[in-house]
Amino acid sequence: MPDVEQATERTHLVPRLAPGKRLGAVQQDADAGSTISSYVTKEEQLLSATSIGERLPYNDYTTIDWLHDLVKDSYRARSIHALNGVRGVLASAFESGQGWIAAALIGVLTACVAFCVDIAEATVSDWKLGYCRANVFSNRDNCCTNRHPLGAVKVNLGETCADWHMWTNDYWKAFGIFVGFALAFGTISASFTMLTKSTLPTAAPRRGDKPQSSINAVDQGVVGKSMYLAAGSGIPEIKTILSGFVIPHFLDLKVLVIKAIGAVFAVATGMCLGKEGPFVHISTCVAYLVGMLFPKYNENGRKMRELLSAGCSAGLSVAFGAPIGGVLFSYEEISTYFPRKVLWRAFLCSLFAAMVLKALNPTGTGKLVLFETNYGVSYSPMHYLIFVLLGIVGGLFGGVFCKANFLWSKSFRNYSIIKEHPVFEVFLVVLVTGLLQYPNPMTREPGDTIIKNLLADCRGASKGWVCQQEATDDKGKYIGWLVHGTLVKLVLTTITSGCKVPSGIIIPALDAGAFFGRLIGQWVTSISPGVFAMVGAAAFLAGVSRMTISLCVIMFELTGELEYIVPHMIAILVAKWVAEALEKESVYDLAQTVLGHPFLDADHAMSLVQRTQELVECLIPPRQTMQDITVDVPKENKVSRRTLVEKLDKLKQRGLMDAGLVLIQNGMLQGYLAEGELDFGLNQLGKHWDLTSPIRLLGDGEDGEFDLSMFVDRTPLTICATAPMEYLVEMFGKLGLRYICVLEEGSGKLVGVVIKKRLVVWLESLMH
Numbered sequence: 001m002p003d004v005e006q007a008t009e010r011t012h013l014v015p016r017l018a019p020g021k022r023l024g025a026v027q028q029d030a031d032a033g034s035t036i037s038s039y040v041t042k043e044e045q046l047l048s049a050t051s052i053g054e055r056l057p058y059n060d061y062t063t064i065d066w067l068h069d070l071v072k073d074s075y076r077a078r079s080i081h082a083l084n085g086v087r088g089v090l091a092s093a094f095e096s097g098q099g100w101i102a103a104a105l106i107g108v109l110t111a112c113v114a115f116c117v118d119i120a121e122a123t124v125s126d127w128k129l130g131y132c133r134a135n136v137f138s139n140r141d142n143c144c145t146n147r148h149p150l151g152a153v154k155v156n157l158g159e160t161c162a163d164w165h166m167w168t169n170d171y172w173k174a175f176g177i178f179v180g181f182a183l184a185f186g187t188i189s190a191s192f193t194m195l196t197k198s199t200l201p202t203a204a205p206r207r208g209d210k211p212q213s214s215i216n217a218v219d220q221g222v223v224g225k226s227m228y229l230a231a232g233s234g235i236p237e238i239k240t241i242l243s244g245f246v247i248p249h250f251l252d253l254k255v256l257v258i259k260a261i262g263a264v265f266a267v268a269t270g271m272c273l274g275k276e277g278p279f280v281h282i283s284t285c286v287a288y289l290v291g292m293l294f295p296k297y298n299e300n301g302r303k304m305r306e307l308l309s310a311g312c313s314a315g316l317s318v319a320f321g322a323p324i325g326g327v328l329f330s331y332e333e334i335s336t337y338f339p340r341k342v343l344w345r346a347f348l349c350s351l352f353a354a355m356v357l358k359a360l361n362p363t364g365t366g367k368l369v370l371f372e373t374n375y376g377v378s379y380s381p382m383h384y385l386i387f388v389l390l391g392i393v394g395g396l397f398g399g400v401f402c403k404a405n406f407l408w409s410k411s412f413r414n415y416s417i418i419k420e421h422p423v424f425e426v427f428l429v430v431l432v433t434g435l436l437q438y439p440n441p442m443t444r445e446p447g448d449t450i451i452k453n454l455l456a457d458c459r460g461a462s463k464g465w466v467c468q469q470e471a472t473d474d475k476g477k478y479i480g481w482l483v484h485g486t487l488v489k490l491v492l493t494t495i496t497s498g499c500k501v502p503s504g505i506i507i508p509a510l511d512a513g514a515f516f517g518r519l520i521g522q523w524v525t526s527i528s529p530g531v532f533a534m535v536g537a538a539a540f541l542a543g544v545s546r547m548t549i550s551l552c553v554i555m556f557e558l559t560g561e562l563e564y565i566v567p568h569m570i571a572i573l574v575a576k577w578v579a580e581a582l583e584k585e586s587v588y589d590l591a592q593t594v595l596g597h598p599f600l601d602a603d604h605a606m607s608l609v610q611r612t613q614e615l616v617e618c619l620i621p622p623r624q625t626m627q628d629i630t631v632d633v634p635k636e637n638k639v640s641r642r643t644l645v646e647k648l649d650k651l652k653q654r655g656l657m658d659a660g661l662v663l664i665q666n667g668m669l670q671g672y673l674a675e676g677e678l679d680f681g682l683n684q685l686g687k688h689w690d691l692t693s694p695i696r697l698l699g700d701g702e703d704g705e706f707d708l709s710m711f712v713d714r715t716p717l718t719i720c721a722t723a724p725m726e727y728l729v730e731m732f733g734k735l736g737l738r739y740i741c742v743l744e745e746g747s748g749k750l751v752g753v754v755i756k757k758r759l760v761v762w763l764e765s766l767m768h
């Protein structure tokens with residue numbers, strides 16, 4: 001299985017200290033023992049003698065068991081520390097250091113991939129304008145040491161650079177060539193993305209499994225949906241994975257390669273998207289592939305997610321040369337579980353990524369700071385009002401964008417021709433983008449170049465197109481281009497976000513904010529307009545993403561302007577407040593809603609349930625469902641094979657893959673047998689027993705018995721049916737549960753089972 005929880009046999013463990021009798025019969029049978037060894041890791045077999053039972057590698061699109069994996073890691077660590085002599089010392093040392101080694105390796109490899117993407121994207125993007133005679137694979141920066149970035153076609157850059165050859169000096173011909181190349185690049189990017197199409201199982205309970213009190217409230221879950229693993233930023237999916245769900249193949253090497261290639265051509269089209277989101281996905285893929293080399297992470301879903309959280313930080317670190325901002329971004333925006341040791345390893349991972357990228361020097365400047373500025377003057381208290389204004393407008397932009405993009409995804413993308421032919425949608429968006437952006441000398445450039453030009457300080461030595469326009473007496477046309485740029489970025493970003501190409505939202509939002517900030521700066525002459533462009537960029541991005549601390553640090557690292565931390569803080573907070581007044585969810589949260597991933601945001605969930613007075617009993621499944629998933633185990637602790645086969649068939653009909661059977665005796669809860677382990681036991685181990693053999697589920701087994709008791713969790717967590725819903729949300733959010741059993745008040749008898757996906761769907765019904 002290529003997902004995060006793939007099992008291997010590479011971990012060498014000490015023999016069991018107290019082997020359980022329940023596995024005796026199965027292990028004495030050579031064929032059955034071989035079957036178990038093929039599917040169950042040695043670490044898991046070590047847990048067979050405990051009350052928590054063994055687990056198979058997690059199925060696709062199921063929830064991991066955070067508590068089980070915690071105990072599993074404790075067994076692994078104890079087995080290592082039990083070793084004596086030099087071997088024990090070396091094993092313990094490697095155990096302590098492999099997390100740091102993995103983090104450093106992730107940073108190095110991520111920087112190498114980012115370097116290749118940056119160089120390739122710059123070259124391919126410049127092919128829309130011309131090519132370098134000296135080296136056709138060289139971009140315009142490398143070909144011409146003194147290039148004029150803005151208005152490149154109209155000012156005939158080819159006449160001032162001997163090596164750079166423009167396709168044509170005619171404006172309209174250049175216009176057509178520009179759009180033609182953009183369409184070709186967009187088609188290439190979308191075609192590569194199509195190679196990662198994957199069909200996922202259902203993410204939510206079907207209609208028959210809805211809680212009794214919310215049958216009309218909860219919409220039917222997504223069944224058999226398709227997704228393109230390399231499309232978009234990947235951040236919503238990564239958040240889902242880090243919260244404990246398994247999305248198959250999303251972090252495979254194939255997806256990494258296609259994401260990198262697709263990002264090169266997608267950004268080169270000039271569409272309103274960036275490569276910072278794909279870089280986060282790429283760094284997480286690298287973290288997964290590196291983690292597969294270390295048994296500590298390879299065989300434990302909980303530990304793997306710790307490494308993935310650390311790896312996320314490297315993505316932002318290489319995207320913007322912001323190592324500290326990358327760590328904070330992973331903590332604030334991506335991760336659900338982020339203990340201090342993950343923070344330290346993310347810090348190291350981001351550090352190595354920044355160090356290697358600086359050494360590789362893809363920009364040719366030898367600096368990490370992408371948009372270095374030095375305005376030389378400070379702001380005064382009177383400017384606080386302008387920073388507040390930028391925050392208000394940034395919040396309005398973010399709120400309107402989130403609503404508009406969500407409606408666009410739910411309406412336009414539901415047309416059959418768009419839904420069935422996503423490459424055609426990309427073609428249309430690229431065409432509209434080229435037609436709207438090329439006439440404006442500022443929007444014609446790539447997104448990161450736009451920001452660099454708009455942050456320019458014209459009081460210094462800058463002689464760019466922006467400074468030339470601001471030096472003239474008649475600025476009417478220039479102001480018109482600034483207004484045009486702001487509005488075009490809003491419209492194009494709305495229709496671009498969600499297209500089936502690798503894309504990020506950070507660069508387009510920064511562009512729009514920089515345009516508006518520069519526009520405001522035309523009427524404030526006391527300090528450079530670049531200051532307001534810089535603060536406006538942060539405000540607009542805050543409105544879209546709702547980032548705060550991490551965004552403030554990223555802006556500092558992007559520009560090197562520590563002096564303007566306070567203006568950034570003001571604008572970011574105001575933008576966040578205004579945007580949340582219009583739309584509670586950020587662009588990443590809405591994307592998760594559109595994609596239908598079962599993500600549990602504990603803080604948001606708690607705010608929802610606090611508005612209600614619901615009790616846990618409202619999530620108790622219908623009576624028929626409980627009959628289907630309940631096994632009344634007789635005193636001899638065995639049940640017929642036919643009974644379990646019928647129960648398994650009904651579980652599969654529900655299609656959740658996270659469900660299981662609850663075992664009771666005299667109405668009292670005795671254990672829980674998950675669907676995956678039940679399926680394995682009946683269809684794999686069951687081959688070694690005849691169809692009439694009864695199956696032991698509880699108690700100690702005897703030689704020759706068909707025994708599945710080793711897979712039963714004898715310590716399921718429980719909650720009272722009359723407990724407040726806040727208890728349930730807190731337990732799922734803080735403990736990382738897959739399921740919880742509901743007991744009747746007073747008698748303690750089992751009355752229901754709640755799985756994580758059921759809770760997520762119920763919470764979604766409260767929002768909509």
